[in-house]
Amino acid sequence: MPSTHQSSDRRERLHCGTIADRLGEDPARWLDWDLQSHPDRRAMVASLIDGMDSLERVRAWRAVERRLAARDDHEPRETVTRQLDAREAWLERHGERPERLPAGPRRPCTCCSDEDGITPAELRARDHQEAQRLVATHAYEGVDTDQTSSTTATATLGEFASERGDQQ
Numbered sequence: 001m002p003s004t005h006q007s008s009d010r011r012e013r014l015h016c017g018t019i020a021d022r023l024g025e026d027p028a029r030w031l032d033w034d035l036q037s038h039p040d041r042r043a044m045v046a047s048l049i050d051g052m053d054s055l056e057r058v059r060a061w062r063a064v065e066r067r068l069a070a071r072d073d074h075e076p077r078e079t080v081t082r083q084l085d086a087r088e089a090w091l092e093r094h095g096e097r098p099e100r101l102p103a104g105p106r107r108p109c110t111c112c113s114d115e116d117g118i119t120p121a122e123l124r125a126r127d128h129q130e131a132q133r134l135v136a137t138h139a140y141e142g143v144d145t146d147q148t149s150s151t152t153a154t155a156t157l158g159e160f161a162s163e164r165g166d167q168q
Contacts, residue, residue, distance in 0.1 A: 014068060019060050027064040035077065042079075049083045053097035058088045 013032040020026035035042040052058050062076075062084045069076040 014064070014071065016064055016067070019064065023057055023060055027061040028068065031061065031064055031080065032068055035080070045080065046083055049080075049087050052087050053091070055088060055091050055096060058084055058091065062088075 014028040016026050016028050030041075030045050030048060033041050033045075035045060049058075049061070052061070062081070065076045065080050065084070
C-alpha cells in the first residue's frame with residue numbers, strides 16, 4: 001500500500017475502502033484523474049488495465065469508473081470502459097491467472113500435460129540435463145563417419161575442390 005504521505009493521497013479523490021480491502025488496491029487512486037488532459041496518466045491506466053489478471057479486478061475497476069461518473073454526473077469514460085471490456089473478454093477467453101502459477105496464464109502444453117505440479121526449477125533442471133546430454137554426444141574430433149558412405153569416408157578435401165574451384 002502506498003504511504004498516506006505521498007502527494008497522490010493528498011488530493012481530494014474518491015476512496016473505495018471495501019474494494020481496496022478486497023483487492024489490495026484502490027482503483028479510484030488511478031481512475032479519479034482527468035485522463036483526457038494527461039496522456040502519461042492515460043497511458044499508465046491503460047497499462048494497468050492490460051496487466052490485469054483477474055475478472056474480479058476488472059469488474060471492480062469498472063464499478064469504480066461508474067461510481068466516478070455518477071459522482072460527476074456524466075457517463076463513464078468510453079476509452080476506459082472499452083479497455084476494461086476488452087480485458088474482460090480476453091480473460092474470459094484465455095482464463096484468469098491463478099495465484100502462484102509458476103509459468104504464467106497459459107495452459108500446459110501437450111508434452112507436459114501429464115506432469116502435475118512441475119515447478120520452474122524442475123523445468124530448468126530438465127533443460128540442463130538435456131543440454132548436457134547433447135554436449136556429451138557431440139564429437140569434437142571431427143565428422144562422425146559412421147553415417148557416411150565408403151566414398152566420402154576416404155575422400156579428402158583436395159579430391160572435391162581446389163583453390164580455383166575446379167577438379168584436380
